[in-house]
Amino acid sequence: xxxxxxxxxxxxxxxxxxxxxxxxxxxxxxxxxxxxxxxxxxxxxxxxxxxxxxxxxxxxxxxxxxxxxxxxxxxxxxxxxxxxxxxxxxxxxxxxxxxxxxxxxxxxxxxxxxxxxxxxxxxxxxxxxxxxxxxxxxxxxxxxxxxxxxxxxxxxxxxxxxxxxxxxxxxxxxxxxxxxxxxxxxxxxxxxxxxxxxxxxxxxxxxxxxxxxxxxxxxxxxxxxxxxxxxxxxxxxxxxxxxxxxxxxxxxxxxxxxxxxxxxxxxxxxxxxxxxxxxxxxxxxxxxxxxxxxxxxxxxxxxxxxxxxxxxxxxxxxxxxxxxxxxxxxxxxxxxxxxxxxxxxxxxxxxxxxxxxxxxxxxxxxxxxxxxxxxxxxxxxxxxxxxxxxxxxxxxxxxxxxxxxxxxxxxxxxxxxxx
Amino acid sequence: xxxxxxxxxxxxxxxxxxxxxxxxxxxxxxxxxxxxxxxxxxxxxxxxxxxxxxxxxxxxxxxxxxxxxxxxxxxxxxxxxxxxxxxxxxxxxxxxxxxxxxxxxxxxxxxxxxxxxxxxxxxxxxxxxxxxxxxxxxxxxxxxxxxxxxxxxxxxxxxxxxxxxxxxxxxxxxxxxxxxxxxxx
Numbered sequence: 001x002x003x004x005x006x007x008x009x010x011x012x013x014x015x016x017x018x019x020x021x022x023x024x025x026x027x028x029x030x031x032x033x034x035x036x037x038x039x040x041x042x043x044x045x046x047x048x049x050x051x052x053x054x055x056x057x058x059x060x061x062x063x064x065x066x067x068x069x070x071x072x073x074x075x076x077x078x079x080x081x082x083x084x085x086x087x088x089x090x091x092x093x094x095x096x097x098x099x100x101x102x103x104x105x106x107x108x109x110x111x112x113x114x115x116x117x118x119x120x121x122x123x124x125x126x127x128x129x130x131x132x133x134x135x136x137x138x139x140x141x142x143x144x145x146x147x148x149x150x151x152x153x154x155x156x157x158x159x160x161x162x163x164x165x166x167x168x169x170x171x172x173x174x175x176x177x178x179x180x181x182x183x184x185x186x187x188x189x190x191x192x193x194x195x196x197x198x199x200x201x202x203x204x205x206x207x208x209x210x211x212x213x214x215x216x217x218x219x220x221x222x223x224x225x226x227x228x229x230x231x232x233x234x235x236x237x238x239x240x241x242x243x244x245x246x247x248x249x250x251x252x253x254x255x256x257x258x259x260x261x262x263x264x265x266x267x268x269x270x271x272x273x274x275x276x277x278x279x280x281x282x283x284x285x286x287x288x289x290x291x292x293x294x295x296x297x298x299x300x301x302x303x304x305x306x307x308x309x310x311x312x313x314x315x316x317x318x319x320x321x322x323x324x325x326x327x328x329x330x331x332x333x334x335x336x337x338x339x340x341x342x343x344x345x346x347x348x349x350x351x352x353x354x355x356x357x358x359x360x361x362x363x364x365x366x367x368x369x370x371x372x373x374x375x376x377x378x379x380x381x382x383x384x385x386x387x388x389x390x391x392x393x394x395x396x397x398x399x400x401x402x403x404x405x406x407x408x409x410x411x412x413x414x415x416x417x418x419x
Numbered sequence: 420x421x422x423x424x425x426x427x428x429x430x431x432x433x434x435x436x437x438x439x440x441x442x443x444x445x446x447x448x449x450x451x452x453x454x455x456x457x458x459x460x461x462x463x464x465x466x467x468x469x470x471x472x473x474x475x476x477x478x479x480x481x482x483x484x485x486x487x488x489x490x491x492x493x494x495x496x497x498x499x500x501x502x503x504x505x506x507x508x509x510x511x512x513x514x515x516x517x518x519x520x521x522x523x524x525x526x527x528x529x530x531x532x533x534x535x536x537x538x539x540x541x542x543x544x545x546x547x548x549x550x551x552x553x554x555x556x557x558x559x560x561x562x563x564x565x566x567x568x569x570x571x572x573x574x575x576x577x578x579x580x581x582x583x584x585x586x587x588x589x590x591x592x593x594x595x596x597x598x599x600x601x602x603x604x
Contacts, residue, residue: 087497087536125444125481126537128550166440167480169535183436184471185478244499244540251541286498316540320502332501336535342478 006254007238008214012098018133020140023101029146031217035109036154038220043113047216049224051236056081056172056209057285057313058389059235059302062216066114068196069204077205078116079181079195080107080213082123082130083165083172086285087336088316091240092210094252096123096130099214100137104160106213108146109220111158114206119160122177125167134162169340173388174207176342187344188388211240231257235301235312243269245319246276257312258299265296265319276321280404284313286333287393289400310400326405327412330398331359337394348391351382355398367413372402424449425457429464436465439475443482452486480534488523488530490568492548494561497536499543504558508544509533511558515565528569 011017011026023029035043048063069076080103084092095103111119121138123131138160141147149157168186170176175189178200199205215237219227228236235257241264244250248270255264261283265271272278278293283300288311291298298308305312320329338352355378358371379395386392402409428445432438439461446457453476462469476482494500494509509520509531516529523530539545542554546561553564 084538085536088499088540090538090540093538164441164444166444166482183439185474242540244543245502318499324502333498340535
């Protein structure tokens with residue numbers, strides 16, 4: 001495969017990349033002009049044909065989601081999810097801080113396509129710079145006539161506002177984010193109804209991740225056929241992979257979906273530090289099951305990772321070398337999820353706490369012989385039985401850790417038995 | 420307590436429940452915690468039951484109901500930082516300051532906490548002191564930084580100066596440091 005020329009990250013390396021002048025000088029807002037000359041239905045059809053799938057973790061086809069909006073609804077909203085919080089993920093921060101107009105152009109096109117005249121940007125409260133860049137980008141776009149009334153003479157109106165979160169992982173879940181936007185605690189809603197039917201203040205709302213929206217202008221400008229030619233059968237387009245952990249060059253790498261995990265780690269991230277070997281890789285953020293060193297030839301795409309027993313998630317690759325204590329990793333990740341559980345669903349709130357108790361005991365060498373079976377049974381009682389995917393995400397690292405590195409857990413139990 | 424300032428913050432955003440989070444965030448930044456009277460005033464002005472304001476104040480991690488230290492040190496415990504020794508940094512700082520994570524030193528100077536993934540994993544392990552990120556840091560360097568902050572600057576002032584009352588309302592946090600790690604090309 002020829003070297004991939006970045007599309008989504010084409011701007012981030014330029015000096016003053018966040019300024020509207022820089023963006024305009026490199027073809028910015030041309031896609032918006034083109035989209036406004038098309039009918040909204042044609043824009044939706046183009047995005048649908050491109051095969052773009054959501055980049056926030058769930059991977060739902062974007063154009064299909066836009067098609068779910070009731071066409072006769074008088075008021076529709078677009079909500080932009082900048083609440084990036086999945087451990088290992090740092091792609092949205094990069095785009096927001098370095099190329100906010102790329103997202104904003106996607107926001108305006110998406111709003112036009114779905115007929116929303118109001119868009120809400122929800123951003124993680126900890127992203128100080130991101131908040132500033134979002135606000136500045138929006139202000140500049142108003143000045144240039146890309147936002148407000150009668151955008152570029154098209155008759156289409158759109159207002160965008162920025163809303164800060166206040167430190168809750170769960171608010172990255174779309175319905176929890178809507179609750180938080182309404183000024184409530186961020187506790188997920190039961191689905192269905194999906195936000196596309198009943199969303200913000202009861203109105204049909206499309207919630208989209210930042211990276212997803214950043215893809216939209218390129219699809220409009222270069223066409224769905226170009227976009228669909230990138231990637232694999234079921235995973236189209238470029239994707240930003242966030243590589244971290246025990247690699248020599250951690251960072252964000254934009255590559256076509258379907259790039260083998262090995263190539264990302266070895267060619268782009270410079271391989272494992274100190275010439276050590278890989279023990280485990282989390283391919284898509286901590287909610288996705290781990291892979292072993294033997295599995296890293298898997299292409300990074302939705303369908304191939306699913307077949308390998310994991311998921312693409314947010315594309316956050318965390319590499320762990322042979323010195324990593326897998327019991328400690330499972331304990332630490334579970335501790336995170338237990339802390340971030342919103343407490344609404346009993347399986348997640350109590351089951352998570354019990355899993356953590358067992359993992360802490362095992363990590364301290366005080367595990368009981370039946371603890372591994374107990375962990376698995378607890379996970380079965382949580383996974384898939386909660387309102388939102390946090391409960392399921394909590395179980396994946398534990399279950400995959402137990403399945404792949406069972407002897408490490410057993411060894412800890414044995415030290416307990418010797419005492 | 421300067422309730423006047425709380426009124427200002429509320430008016431900056433407008434009396435809408437939707438603005439409750441940014442209002443509380445600004446109050447937290449102003450006073451280093453959410454004073455009870457401030458929460459009561461927010462409830463009154465936004466027309467929300469006090470219980471609902473309390474719900475928000477206890478649900479979101481950015482809020483505290485007791486004062487945080489003058490210097491706030493956050494140690495990232497996200498998975499990427501964890502595998503690169505984040506927990507060791509936190510432990511070392513706990514020993515240095517003789518205080519447990521999540522607490523404030525007796526003199527009110529420092530509070531330390533372990534936080535969830537900050538989304539700067541290429542800089543792992545990372546800590547944030549007073550909103551300044553320090554990436555790829557060692558435990559020793561973190562201790563060094565804390566000692567620098569602890570050292571009296573010139574003459575020790577008798578009491579911390581109160582925050583100026585006429586500070587203009589800031590809708591946007593002033594500090595902002597670029598934490599996006601960009602791979603070399």
